[in-house]
Amino acid sequence: MASLLVTGGAGFIGANFVHYWLARYPEDRLVVLDALTYAGRRENLAPVLEQPALRFVHGDIRDQALVERLLREESLDTVVHFAAESHVDRSISGPAAFVETNVTGTLSLLQAAQNVWLAGSGRPHRFHHVSTDEVYGSLGPADPAFTETTAYAPNSPYSASKAASDHLVRAWHHTYGLQVTTSNCSNNYGPYQFPEKLIPLMLTRLLHGESLPVYGDGRNVRDWLHVEDHARGIEQVLRRGRVGEVYNIGGENEWNNIALVRLICARLDETFAARPELSARYPEAAPARGEPCESLIRFVRDRPGHDARYAINPDKVRAELDFRPAHTLESGLAATMEWYLAHPQWWRPLCRAAG
Template sequence: MTNLLITGGAGFIGANFVHHWRTAHPADEVVVLDLLTYAGNRASIDHVAGVDLVVGDIGDTALVEQLLIERRIDTIVHFAAESHVDRSIIGPDAFIDTNIVGTHSLLKAARKAWLDSGSGQPHRFHHVSTDEVFGSLGPNDPAFSETTPYAPNSPYSASKAASDHLVRAYHHTYGLQVTTSNCSNNYGPYQFPEKLIPLFLINCLHGRQLPIYGDGMNVRDWLHVSDHCRGIELVIERGRVGEAYNIGGGEELPNLAVIDRICAAVDVAFAADPSLAGRFPDAPAARGVPTETLKTFVTDRAGHDRRYAIDETKARSELDYVPRLSFEEGLAQTLAWYLANEDWWRPLLTR
């Protein structure tokens, strides 16, 4: 039996991981540590049995150490982070505080509880990171591998790069048993509606403009959150200590293609379910107007990386990781979830 501390477990990826782990490992103890900032939502995990939510800050080293000792935690899965690039450009301080200082606080607590106490307890500190730490790719550049040099271009990615280095350093210097995963763009249920797919889905339903940065041809690799959770599980269970693993979805798409697919999916949904026109009367699709009429191009974001792509060869060969959902399947499931869970996302629109 494993005793897990999941930081940021009320956020998007963390909450999905909580759901996944409780289903796959029902005998394990799960403690979630989350500060419940704007992107943390207790409603995302309230109905999951056997999960203990502790509202607190990863920067509170004493609290983390207490949890590790009293709950006999042997595995930390660290999701807690500020993650929205636009917010990092406007206010980078929060990203430094949470992503760098907060991660260091966790590492200090883990070192003290697991190493300095002399208990010799088997343990794992798994750190969840991003492909953005590798910078930007040209159209013909090879995809990011685990050996790609770091070249972060935003305050967000720079803060995540720093946290990656701290995790690595605590392994090599102190012997902390760590692994790291770097993922591509996630999407799926419980995603806060500031990220592209939920934001644009909800804008489509309300007849609001779909603001497209620059020419819309910035390319991302899209990863359904359920595949990401399985990938993290494999790293924890089979990954080599001290190693990093890239987890991707194998779906490289320009933003404009993603937005076009969102618009088309909304049109299909309204055509198939006439009740949607009554629920969302401001949607163009409610009047039989193509949703794509909402598209509008806006000034590009500062320092906008042109292309990300993940080479997941290492995860495939060492962990047998293979993404299961195509983007088409994942997007259909995601749209269906947001249409069925209006009571979850509507209160978030005022945050």
């Protein structure tokens, strides 16, 4: 039986990981530590919050004394570190919060783990750090995909703060012997994603009948990873990954933004046509008014420093961990759309906060 501290476990990826892990390993103990900032919500854990295997703690990862107390009280042997500020636009307008959470917060966790596991119990342990492909910078159309040895070249305050945290995790392994692994993932999507990110933003705006803002010419390319596939990838890193190693977890689904937005539009048009009851539930949606969703697309001024393309080479995670994503973008998007259509009570209150 394992005992895990999941930081940021009430956020989008963290909550999905908690759901996945408790379903797969019901005998394990999970402690979720989350500060419940705008994107972290208890509601994301509602289906599992009352399970005896789960303890929720409202707290900040920068509170080192709290983290040390939890590691000791619960005899935790694993940290899975999701907690982060992650929205690039917010990092441009307010970078300090990203340094505080992503850099200072990670430092606090590392020091707590060092004090409890290395200077204290000496128990076998794992500190797994969840990072992003954005630390590698931007690719041209014909450039080879990112590997685990690609040089770091972050271009936004967000990616710079994540790059700094990656380096701290590496340093705590090589300097102090902390047993760490790191994963760098591509763009996630799926249930419980705050509607400031591209896919839920487009879905919720379409259901409200609002315009769809697309940066620049919409040709920026991203690799899309369903959040459940991400959870499976982290599971494999925890179970089989080599200590001190980095694993890039990608979706093998490269799409440019405008093609993805048009796909969302086409699928929603088809869904409304096949299910007339949706027009009664969402009367403001374009297809409920007899208009194609694509008519709502509007190109807007590009974001400063907008990276052109991200792509992940999956060779290492395939060869060492036998990991392959189970979802194509089409299948994952269909499931995601169904979730948002079925849970307006979850996302409607958040749309104002998403801006």
